[in-house]
Amino acid sequence: MLNHVRYEPGADLHALLSSSAAKSTMLTKWFEANLRHEQARCLTYCDFPKQWTWDASARCWKSRSRCTKIGHMYYVHPTTSELYYLHMLLMIVKGSTSYADIRTFSGQVYDTFRAACEARGLLESDNEWKLLFDEAIVSASSYQLRQLFVTVVMFCPVGNVRALFDTYWLSFIDDIGRQLKDTLVNLNYNIPHEQLMSLLIRKLSAAFANSGGNINDYGLPKIDVQCAFMDENRLINDEIDPEPLMLLMHADSLVTQLNAEQRTIYDTIIDRVYSNSPGFFCLWTWWHRQNIPMEHYNRKVTIRKENSDCGGSSGVASLLLPKGRTAHSRFKIPFDVNDVSTCNVNRGTMLA
Numbered sequence: 031m032l033n034h035v036r037y038e039p040g041a042d043l044h045a046l047l048s049s050s051a052a053k054s055t056m057l058t059k060w061f062e063a064n065l066r067h068e069q070a071r072c073l074t075y076c077d078f079p080k081q082w083t084w085d086a087s088a089r090c091w092k093s094r095s096r097c098t099k100i101g102h103m104y105y106v107h108p109t110t111s112e113l114y115y116l117h118m119l120l121m122i123v124k125g126s127t128s129y130a131d132i133r134t135f136s137g138q139v140y141d142t143f144r145a146a147c148e149a150r151g152l153l154e155s156d157n158e159w160k161l162l163f164d165e166a167i168v169s170a171s172s173y174q175l176r177q178l179f180v181t182v183v184m185f186c187p188v189g190n191v192r193a194l195f196d197t198y199w200l201s202f203i204d205d206i207g208r209q210l211k212d213t214l215v216n217l218n219y220n221i222p223h224e225q226l227m228s229l230l231i232r233k234l235s236a237a238f239a240n241s242g243g244n245i246n247d248y249g250l251p252k253i254d255v256q257c258a259f260m261d262e263n264r265l266i267n268d269e270i271d272p273e274p275l276m277l278l279m280h281a282d283s284l285v286t287q288l289n290a291e292q293r294t295i296y297d298t299i300i301d302r303v304y305s306n307s308p309g310f311f312c313l314w315t316w317w318h319r320q321n322i323p324m325e326h327y328n329r330k331v332t333i334r335k336e337n338s339d340c341g342g343s344s345g346v347a348s349l350l351l352p353k354g355r356t357a358h359s360r361f362k363i364p365f366d367v368n369d370v371s372t373c374n375v376n377r378g379t380m381l382a
Contacts, residue, residue, distance in 0.1 A: 054089045056084055056091075057120075059090050060075055061128055062091075062127075063091045064126060065127045070091075071124060071125030072124060072125070073125075074121060075103075075120040075121075075123075076102075076120060076121050103121075110247075111248065111249070115146070116132065116143045118143075119132050119143055119150075119152075120132070133145075133146040134146070135149045135150055148190075153190070155189065156194055159194055160194070162178075163175070163179075163194075163197075163198050163201075166178055171204075172201065172204040172206070176230075176233060179202065179234070180238055192250065202230055203229070206226060206229050206233070207226060210225075210229070231245070231252070232253060235253075242362065342357065343357055361373050361375070362374040
């Protein structure tokens with residue numbers, strides 16, 4: 031399923047991707063072999079190497095004449111969505127000649143690989159997750175339920191994410207509706223479900239992003255772009271974002287508390303931010319444990335609507351910072367670091 035393409039530094043990537051070699055994968059050539067050879071159609075993609083061998087130079091499958099091999103497919107995590115369901119189908123479908131053929135069952139071509147898996151009865155019931163939420167709803171707040179939903183969807187094998195969402199989303203919005211009514215100073219305001227859904231999806235999107243995920247990968251509803259109430263209502267935006275004037279007053283009062291060395295560091299960092307000049311700074315003196323300079327910096331930058339990410343080396347340090355998180359949590363730094371350690375930030379995610 032994976033197509034490895036090797037290229038030299040400085041190569042034209044557009045030309046490389048449009049080349050026949052890049053387009054010819056083991057999977058697409060399996061389609062061609064099934065189309066041309068009737069004897070190949072009795073094998074699944076995983077079992078194909080038992081009777082056929084891959085010729086890397088010619089980029090095609092050839093009938094095996096001497097020995098039998100065992101096929102191997104790369105592991106695919108359930109969070110990869112459609113790729114995971116394609117992987118599942120390739121384990122059982124025989125003789126397919128196209129992607130549409132893989133999605134076909136009992137004469138019907140399904141729109142997605144997941145739908146094809148569901149039609150074949152390959153997906154497990156989500157009853158255990160429904161029982162989990164039924165129990166949690168009794169005592170958990172809406173915020174806690176949203177966090178639980180994100181955790182379950184990202185790290186557990188949920189069969190039908192959208193169905194789970196549709197069942198419980200009304201339990202995720204109690205605090206959202208109350209906050210909106212308080213903001214509008216109208217406790218009798220009847221909030222349309224479309225507006226509540228849009229506000230909920232915005233909060234879930236942020237929760238997925240904080241965990242390194244992307245809400246668009248799970249087939250959940252999109253924010254209603256026609257709901258001008260979302261983006262144009264000043265009261266809601268002020269509720270979501272910190273009050274600039276309050277931040278400015280707080281930042282100005284905090285600046286007076288800095289000593290000479292702290293003020294030098296603060297001015298240096300702020301100057302780099304405002305002049306868009308990257309910089310890397312290390313604090314090593316005893317007072318680096320204090321969060322005062324970083325709190326000043328964060329509030330000052332927030333006033334300008336710039337992005338500021340506060341991270342601490344420990345849980346206690348992160349709690350002292352505005353919206354702080356530990357560096358290990360935010361940047362996926364492993365706890366046991368060695369010469370080959372890497373941060374587990376996946377390409378294409380919101381965190382990246």
